Amino acid sequence: MSKRKLSRQQRWRIEKIQAERAARADKQSAREAEALQAGEHGPEVPGRVIAHFGRTLDVRAEDDATLHRCHLRANLDGLVTGDRVIWRQAQDGSGVIVARDFRDNVLERPDPRGQLKPVAANIDQILIVFAVEPAPFANLIDRYLVAAEATGITPVLVLNKIDLLPDGGGKLGELLTRYEALGYAVIRATAQSEQGLEALHARLQGRTSVFVGQSGVGKSSLIDRLLPDEALRIGALSEDSRKGTHTTTTARLYGLPGGGELIDSPGIREFGLAHLDEQQVTEGFVEFRDLLGHCRFRDCRHRDEPGCALLAALDRGDVSRERFTSYRRILESLKQA
Numbered sequence: 001m002s003k004r005k006l007s008r009q010q011r012w013r014i015e016k017i018q019a020e021r022a023a024r025a026d027k028q029s030a031r032e033a034e035a036l037q038a039g040e041h042g043p044e045v046p047g048r049v050i051a052h053f054g055r056t057l058d059v060r061a062e063d064d065a066t067l068h069r070c071h072l073r074a075n076l077d078g079l080v081t082g083d084r085v086i087w088r089q090a091q092d093g094s095g096v097i098v099a100r101d102f103r104d105n106v107l108e109r110p111d112p113r114g115q116l117k118p119v120a121a122n123i124d125q126i127l128i129v130f131a132v133e134p135a136p137f138a139n140l141i142d143r144y145l146v147a148a149e150a151t152g153i154t155p156v157l158v159l160n161k162i163d164l165l166p167d168g169g170g171k172l173g174e175l176l177t178r179y180e181a182l183g184y185a186v187i188r189a190t191a192q193s194e195q196g197l198e199a200l201h202a203r204l205q206g207r208t209s210v211f212v213g214q215s216g217v218g219k220s221s222l223i224d225r226l227l228p229d230e231a232l233r234i235g236a237l238s239e240d241s242r243k244g245t246h247t248t249t250t251a252r253l254y255g256l257p258g259g260g261e262l263i264d265s266p267g268i269r270e271f272g273l274a275h276l277d278e279q280q281v282t283e284g285f286v287e288f289r290d291l292l293g294h295c296r297f298r299d300c301r302h303r304d305e306p307g308c309a310l311l312a313a314l315d316r317g318d319v320s321r322e323r324f325t326s327y328r329r330i331l332e333s334l335k336q337a
């Protein structure tokens with residue numbers, strides 16, 4: 001047998017395997033389509049993914065907020081917590097997801113191999129929690145803001161542990177005024193008392209939020225207060241997921257008793273800056289945006305170039321020294337990473 005013939009035969013085998021695989025997938029789709037057509041499922045209704053475990057997902061019906069264990073139609077993939085979907089209910093209360101709605105946005109995180117993976121979708125705001133103690137190190141808030149800006153999701157600053165704040169607000173008070181002047185919402189909170197969360201409750205109403213922030217700032221304490229009923233916190237879990245290890249890793253959507261929704265997972269809490277490039281960092285500084293494109297050189301890197309619009313704004317005092325230094329430091333740290 002000639003070499004060429006052999007390779008043709010190999011090709012034929014591969015094609016045969018692929019055809020068989022496609023046929024199997026078609027068959028499954030056909031079975032599903034048949035079941036759907038036979039009226040074994042109810043009408044198409046909207047829902048939201050509140051957790052997912054591979055090809056099995058928990059979906060909350062939008063009309064009555066009931067939870068349903070659903071599986072995916074064969075041709076649908078890559079759903080994440082927070083996705084809005086169209087699904088159909090089976091007689092036993094389970095369901096099949098038939099379509100995914102457009103996403104307003106998606107939060108991504110690098111997997112262990114460094115590849116970006118979506119973890120949650122349709123988030124209205126990223127609550128960046130920091131605290132009086134441990135005090136945020138220089139640039140920390142800017143780092144989070146830049147990372148949040150890159151997702152297109154609105155960042156909100158939450159200063160926790162205000163019970164530990166010195167009279168007059170101290171240095172942190174000044175810092176916050178600076179961010180408020182840039183247009184960021186700043187919420188003051190303390191997990192020490194129920195009244196300490198009033199501003200936070202108001203901000204969470206009617207929105208889907210995630211909490212991020214450095215270790216020890218009180219994210220767990222705040223979330224425990226917001227979801228006081230433990231049953232509520234695990235209420236969404238079905239039998240198998242409670243037994244499995246998924247609970248600690250996958251993102252989950254919780255309805256807050258005071259209104260609003262929270263998507264939470266250890267991975268989301270650690271959301272940071274790892275995967276940004278220089279342009280994203282530059283655009284992540286909101287006060288730079290109107291200046292970008294006005295430098296004399298199109299490829300200006302805003303270091304010491306003549307006619308740099310950013311440096312001119314810095315000289316005029318329109319851009320704060322602290323923020324500009326922070327910008328430089330963040331770029332430096334990207335190079336080292």
Ligand SMILES: Nc1nc2c(ncn2[C@@H]2O[C@H](COP(=O)(O)OP(=O)(O)OP(=O)(O)O)[C@@H](O)[C@H]2O)c(=O)[nH]1
Pocket residue numbers: 160161162163164189190191192213214215216217218219220221222269
């Ligand atoms: N004084 C004071 N202490 C607080 C407040 N919120 C949380 N703490 C304390 O701060 C410590 C850290 O709180 P956690 O809720 O575990 O912080 P975390 O952000 O979830 O930390 P990680 O789980 O490491 O990410 C705990 O000892 C809390 O009791 C607050 O508002 N005021």
Ligand SMILES: [Zn+2]
Pocket residue numbers: 295300301302303305307308309310311
């Ligand atoms: Zn420039």
